[in-house]
Amino acid sequence: MSFEILVNSGAQETRVALVENGAAQEVHVQRASRHGLTGNIYMGRVQRVLPGMQAAFIEIGLARTAFLHIADMVHPQRDEGELPPLPSITQKLHEGQSVLVQVLKDPLGTKGARLTTLLSVPSRYLVLLPHEPTVGVSARIEDDASRLRMKEMLESLRDEHAPDCGLIARTAAETVTPAALATDLQFLSRLWRAISHQAKTAAPGTLVHGDLPLSMRILRDLLGTDVERVRIDSAEECRRVKQFAQVFVPDAADRIEWYQGAAPIFDLYGVEDDINRALSRKVELKSGGHLIIDQTEAMTTVDVNTGGFIGTRNLEETILKTNLDASQAIARQLRLRNLGGIIIVDFIDMQAEDHRAQVLRSLERALQQDSARTQVYPFSPLGLIEMTRKRSRESLGHILCEPCEACNGRGEVKSVETVCHEVVREVQRAARQFEADAFLVLAAPEIVQRLQDEPALGLPDLEAQLRRPIRVHPDSDYQREAFDVIPQ
DSSP states (O other): OOEEEEEEEOSSEEEEEEEETTEEEEEEEEETTBOOOTTOEEEEEEEEEEGGGTEEEEEOSSSSOEEEEGGGTSOOOOBTTBOOOOOOGGGTOOTTOEEEEEEEEOOBTTBOOEEESSOOEEOSSEEEETTOOOEEEOTTOOOHHHHHHHHHHHHHHHHHHOTTSEEEEOGGGGGSOHHHHHHHHHHHHHHHHHHHHHHHHOOTTEEEEOOOOHHHHHHHHHOOTTEEEEEESOHHHHHHHHHHHHHHOGGGGGGEEEOOOSSOGGGGGGHHHHHHHTTSSEEEOTTSOEEEEEEOSSEEEEEEEOTTOOOSSOHHHHHHHHHHHHHHHHHHHHHHHTOOEEEEEEOOOOOOHHHHHHHHHHHHHHHTTOSSOEEEEEEOTTSOEEEEEOOOSOOHHHHHOOOOTTTTTSSOOOOHHHHHHHHHHHHHHHHHHOOOSOEEEEEOHHHHHHHHHOGGGSHHHHHHHHTSOEEEEEOTTSOTTOEEEEEO
16 A cells, blocks of 8 residues: 655644555645644643533633543553442542643534643654553554563663653554654653743643644644655645654654645645535435435434446445445544544344455454544344544644525525415515515525515415515525515
């Protein structure tokens, strides 16, 4: 597999796309007006403690107070395989207290940021855990021998350079030398000392340490040996990223290049088209079927349909082919749209148990390329796949879109006929409230046209009943559901 990273850098917005075999797999967006907060460290002030929820609201200088749960304050120590009960939040926090916290999840919708006091400071190969004296290895390093070797190496490095801290080896650390890891750890130790020093004098509600800009953060987190090159369409940004790479990822500096093509960089491989399609509910499948993806506050649902695909052999084979095709597309769309939380997939019903097993295995294999942690459960008795995907930042749709003013985010508007009936009822209501000689209705042109063309809607009968004229006037400034009845 060949990967490329494309960086579209602007004055107010930076976009990064991870492209695999000519198709966009992930898109990250950072805007000057809306920076991502995950990884930032703040000096917070406890605004309110909620014993009944084992949580507290923390003021960190954002529009909404952030949320801190007791589980994100205590490192679990297993006792014979069992987790001890969590202490009360009141033993840890009180109102007005200053506390050093890190953002686990960006604010999403109406929810504030999720916080932790178990701080972590990442670099290219390692993650430093200042308050947790544990050693771990990324779950994506699956070989047992490699995991054991890495753990022994980390324990030796920790004892020498950071005896009071914990360490986690990232996936990129699997193939590097002990000397490279030691250099990485020395950098992290210096960085943590600087953060600790700044935290001592930081006022509550202020930023103590911010994460890297998007273009450099992606380089740190995604750039592995399988990435062929990084193309950046800004000469100045390319220079900055190269300087960063020469210090932190020296083996990758030669793979970073300035893109000077005539076409916009996101027109390469159709990335711009992929982004626009990722904002649509409907996703066409290669087989001729399609997906319908709906994102709600509680969960995301994915419905699989055969569409125009009629197959060549029999119904069961047609359904299996569509579901296998859908499993690959679903995994890609979850990454591309950055959909997280609870996800319910309604595959087309399959009678054969081995067909269900094939589809489940296909979905699990496709999700292995996803850097976000996923958990997939077997088919439920209703034939649904339930899964979760770790959500740490807003979805692509939430970043690029906003609720529709016409439908208030419902995704649909009232029919013209429904609004016409509402107009008639509103005129009746106004007639009972006001002693007017006439009534003027201001509404969207399509509503006025329907009221004038269809006497069956009742406006002429109402006019005769009230013995007062009712005039209707079209106004293009009105959305379909908006109208006014004015007594005259």
